[in-house]
Amino acid sequence: MPRPPLASIDLAALRHNLAIARQRAGQSALWAVIKADAYGHGMLDVLPALQAADGFAVARLEEAVKLRKADPDKPILLFEPLSSLSDFQQAAALRVQVCCSHIEQIALLQQLSAHAKLQVWLKLDSGMHRLGITPAQLPQARQKLLQCKAVQSLTLMTHFSSADDRNSPATQAQTDCLLSLNHPPFERISLSNSAALLGWPAIGHEQARPGIMLYGASPLIHVSAAALNLQAVMTFSSRLLAVNQLKKGDPVGYGASWVCPQDMPVGVIAAGYADGYPRHAPSGTPVWLNGAKVPLIGRVSMDLISVDLRSQAHAVSGDKVELWGKNLPADEIAQAAETIAYDLFCGVSARVPRVYRDA
């Protein structure tokens, strides 16, 4: 067993969360989003638990190359808008489905021969204003793509900006925008991320693309993962390195930003921002120790954090701690550190060993 800190990845929980996505998507195809090394969980290691997905979606061509080597058959969708002919040729050779998000890409696709046989997802900017063809450009883009010898099929897709907020009008507006342009109907359409699957049941979930829900964090604001019946996949744990008996007035950590209000025990944990613990987590952020929460105190440093042990007088060095996971939802830590669980998961650094468990 590697020394802590480590990230234990529960493959049974991943399968469970995929089954929830499957229930929500009904008969629709489900693309498991495994970009960014499966949101920090280890792309190749989680593949066996995601075999029930209809395809995999990644963000970078390099990820698609790695994935195709590991799985010769599964459909792969690449979100990154490719910008050179050779990249398109490579995607075609790997049977990777590609996104077309800019008019300029069409000129490259027009140069590909019929052998290339590409399945293309035409990305519509329905309101995110990040990537995508504008509604005004769409009819012409569609026509040009259909005339490309290499283009075998066309899916119309868009990505929601605010589906995490069920009170936001943006999701319905983006859906209406896409549906108003789906005439004559594209072969396939694709709208839903995790938040849409779980929070917007009235939206058609054709070709759904869930990511974060698979890893057991909630995609919806003000709704916990437990309320959505999602299970934590990653448990980020470490151990107490030392228990120090400090005096009233003793400062703790860099900048002396926290000062002991009384004589008290302080625990030092082997985890810091170089492991992926959020640097901006404030004093009070919970850490799970011996079946209860204890508060972080002082600044997070590169390799260490400190905790207030006044409620855990019997804690000793070597005790296991959970930074987030089964007992302490990543969403709770993310909220304390003013970030999102996506950021926490992706931020767990390469020096933290991933250990895989299956029920």
Ligand SMILES: Cc1ncc(COP(=O)(O)O)c(C=O)c1O
């Ligand atoms: C185009 C696209 N579709 C789907 C997803 C998955 O989103 P989520 O992880 O919120 O389910 C992402 C993630 O950012 C994305 O960029």
